Amino acid sequence: MLFRPNSSSGVPIYLQLMEQVKHGIETGALRPGEQLPGIRPLAEELVINPNTVAKAYRELEHEGVIELRHGAGAFVAGNAGAKKVSEKFRAGQAIVAAAVERLRARGVTDEEIRRLFEAELAGLARAPKSGGHSA
Amino acid sequence: MLWYKSWLETRWRFLIGLALLIVSATGTVLVYPRVAGILAAPPKVDVSGEIGRRVMEAIELSRDYRGYVWSQWFRQNMPQMWVLFAVLIGTGGLLSQGSGGGALFTLSLPITRQRLLAIRAATGLAELVVMAFVPSLFVTMFSPAIGQSYSLGDALVHSACLFIAGTTFFSLAFLLSTVFADIWRPALLACLVAAALAVTAEVVREFWRFSVFRVMTAEIYFRDGRLPWLGLLASAALSTAMLYAAARNISRQDF
Amino acid sequence: MGATVRDAPVIEAVDLRKSYEGVEAVRGLNLEVPAGSIFGFLGRNGAGKTTTIKVLLGMARPTGGGVRVFGLPADSPEASVDIRRRTGFVSEDKDLYDYMDVGEMIRLTASFYPRWRADLAQRYLRAFELPPDRKVKALSRGMRTKLALLLALCRGAELLILDEPTSGLDPAVTEEVLQALVTHVASEAMTVFFSSHQIAEVDQIADRIAIIDRGRTIVSGALDDLRENFRRVQLVFDGAAPEVEFSAPGVVRVRRNGRVLSVLSNAGAERVIEKGRAFGAVSVDVVPVTLKEIFLETVAAED
Numbered sequence A: 001m002l003f004r005p006n007s008s009s010g011v012p013i014y015l016q017l018m019e020q021v022k023h024g025i026e027t028g029a030l031r032p033g034e035q036l037p038g039i040r041p042l043a044e045e046l047v048i049n050p051n052t053v054a055k056a057y058r059e060l061e062h063e064g065v066i067e068l069r070h071g072a073g074a075f076v077a078g079n080a081g082a083k084k085v086s087e088k089f090r091a092g093q094a095i096v097a098a099a100v101e102r103l104r105a106r107g108v109t110d111e112e113i114r115r116l117f118e119a120e121l122a123g124l125a126r127a128p129k130s131g132g133h134s135a
Numbered sequence B: 001m002l003w004y005k006s007w008l009e010t011r012w013r014f015l016i017g018l019a020l021l022i023v024s025a026t027g028t029v030l031v032y033p034r035v036a037g038i039l040a041a042p043p044k045v046d047v048s049g050e051i052g053r054r055v056m057e058a059i060e061l062s063r064d065y066r067g068y069v070w071s072q073w074f075r076q077n078m079p080q081m082w083v084l085f086a087v088l089i090g091t092g093g094l095l096s097q098g099s100g101g102g103a104l105f106t107l108s109l110p111i112t113r114q115r116l117l118a119i120r121a122a123t124g125l126a127e128l129v130v131m132a133f134v135p136s137l138f139v140t141m142f143s144p145a146i147g148q149s150y151s152l153g154d155a156l157v158h159s160a161c162l163f164i165a166g167t168t169f170f171s172l173a174f175l176l177s178t179v180f181a182d183i184w185r186p187a188l189l190a191c192l193v194a195a196a197l198a199v200t201a202e203v204v205r206e207f208w209r210f211s212v213f214r215v216m217t218a219e220i221y222f223r224d225g226r227l228p229w230l231g232l233l234a235s236a237a238l239s240t241a242m243l244y245a246a247a248r249n250i251s252r253q254d255f
Numbered sequence C: 001m002g003a004t005v006r007d008a009p010v011i012e013a014v015d016l017r018k019s020y021e022g023v024e025a026v027r028g029l030n031l032e033v034p035a036g037s038i039f040g041f042l043g044r045n046g047a048g049k050t051t052t053i054k055v056l057l058g059m060a061r062p063t064g065g066g067v068r069v070f071g072l073p074a075d076s077p078e079a080s081v082d083i084r085r086r087t088g089f090v091s092e093d094k095d096l097y098d099y100m101d102v103g104e105m106i107r108l109t110a111s112f113y114p115r116w117r118a119d120l121a122q123r124y125l126r127a128f129e130l131p132p133d134r135k136v137k138a139l140s141r142g143m144r145t146k147l148a149l150l151l152a153l154c155r156g157a158e159l160l161i162l163d164e165p166t167s168g169l170d171p172a173v174t175e176e177v178l179q180a181l182v183t184h185v186a187s188e189a190m191t192v193f194f195s196s197h198q199i200a201e202v203d204q205i206a207d208r209i210a211i212i213d214r215g216r217t218i219v220s221g222a223l224d225d226l227r228e229n230f231r232r233v234q235l236v237f238d239g240a241a242p243e244v245e246f247s248a249p250g251v252v253r254v255r256r257n258g259r260v261l262s263v264l265s266n267a268g269a270e271r272v273i274e275k276g277r278a279f280g281a282v283s284v285d286v287v288p289v290t291l292k293e294i295f296l297e298t299v300a301a302e303d
Helices: A013-027 A039-046 A050-062 A079-105 A110-122 B002-039 B049-061 B065-090 B103-107 B113-146 B152-176 B184-203 B205-210 B212-217 B219-224 B229-252 C049-056 C077-085 C102-110 C118-128 C141-153 C171-187 C199-205 C223-229 C270-278 C291-302
Strands: A066-069 A073-076 C011-020 C023-033 C038-043 C064-069 C087-090 C159-163 C191-196 C208-213 C216-222 C231-237 C251-257 C260-265 C281-288
Touching (some): A013 A079, A110 C281, B065 B113, B065 B152, B113 B229, B152 B184, B205 B212, C011 C049, C038 C199, C049 C064, C049 C159, C102 C118, C102 C141, C171 C199, C191 C199, C199 C291, C216 C291, C251 C291
Antiparallel strands (some): C208 C216
16 A cells, blocks of 8 residues: 555545555555555554554455454455456446446546546435436 | 652742842841941931831840841841742742643643642742741851851741741742732732731831731740740641642632 | 453543633533544634543533543542543643753653653654753744653553644644554554544544534544535526525535535435425535535534
């Protein structure tokens, strides 16, 4: 984890950390079986709350992305878990790429595309005209 | 280490006061031969009333060395200066250290306010004891230098009476320091009270009988060799009451 | 890690009230600080933060309500001594004894705490570059803060109370202070309670917060929960936005601007959207909300 989470954005820090770990796995910066920084040193380095790091690690473990070995530390999950992440990531990437292309074809600007995605994720509904949709 | 802190806070007042008193004591002794010479021919004093009476009395007393020491040192120079420093040393404390003076730091320590107060009071009183006894011992020490002698016993008795009765002024300043948040008002008020008491006692004869200064100067001991027990007891009680009131004030204070 | 096994909150205030000479500084404040958390206490100047802290430490007595620290009543003088034995404190002015030097301050403080950590003191002295024989009054503001922090951290305390710890500090020193805090919390089991109006630093290191305004708590909870629950919903209407009273569960603030109704909700967006649609909104936009906005909006809503 080389860069600091943005504490002023609306996104919780632990989510940002989780994203960074997953991104690291996807790009190969973190390999299956590799050890992650300990909670304390990571919190020190990024100057964030150790509880936040712990939470991120717990959630990652819950999703099967990493393994927490008692006494030894946090490790990137063996092939199965990491592969699942990168497969999921690649599939997602494909879907997003297709959606973005279609939106651009309609003349929607990149900034508008970003807002649409954010709004969708933040839990909203489309306007009644375009046919309701639940969050 | 709070004792050390208390010392650091009062040490200049103490050292300066002690130095002044020692110099004054030595000076009072060394000046005697000149005074005795002048008094050989008694001046005619034309002041009437209580003050005139006192001046004549002082002159009479000074013919004899013991009388001189009592009227000049123990009744005049010593109490005046000592009371001033008793007030100065009694001033200070938590309330005046408000913000920036360390009061909040002190209050965050695991110690009761009573104990803090007690340490400050004890340090001040210890300093005042030294300032009451040491200069007078200098009188005894330097008297032989002018061919006189002053009894050590007398010095000790007078110093003790000065201290015990004089603590009332220390306690007054101490108490006022728990009422006013600045350092000027407690000191000024206590000095005014002392001055008022002193002047009244000098000018009105009836007041002198009950004055704290009479106890401080141990007039009864000087004249009759008896100790002013009642006065000492009353002073000690008054002092204690004021310190107790100060403790109550501090415990109820919001910072 | 910070979390300890205890369930009881380290600090608990229920309907706390404090008046100074007729002015009510704190009026019914509620607070719950769980063990092991880094708790940010946000509020404008004069909102009652420092007063609350003084009550916690027994420096001021509450006029009403109850406060407990470590389960002990904060307004009892004897219990307060116990509380202070287990607490480290840094005041807003970094109150210290000007006439002492760094070494003397350390020795004096150490003499009160049997669990004093001399090893940590040495480490911080070096890390903070504090000269042991420099008088406190000759220290720069940043060094004063670091010394005050050192004295608080090395007491072997379970609770750290800091009043605006980074006020007046340049960004480099601010970072040093935050890092020292985070490092300390990571290796010792302790709770940190700090008041601030620097939103950024609260964002960075706090896991729970409370926002106080005019002597009352108006928002409190886990920071992550707040980030997930607060949403701004922009409702666009065909004509002018309706003048009706827009109330739905969780609505904190509503602003009208021509055809747009901007609604801040602390309970997610769904109910607001429902209501908005019921009023005939033609388009809806939902965005997450930063802590700064949460602070500004909830405090402004009180005005």
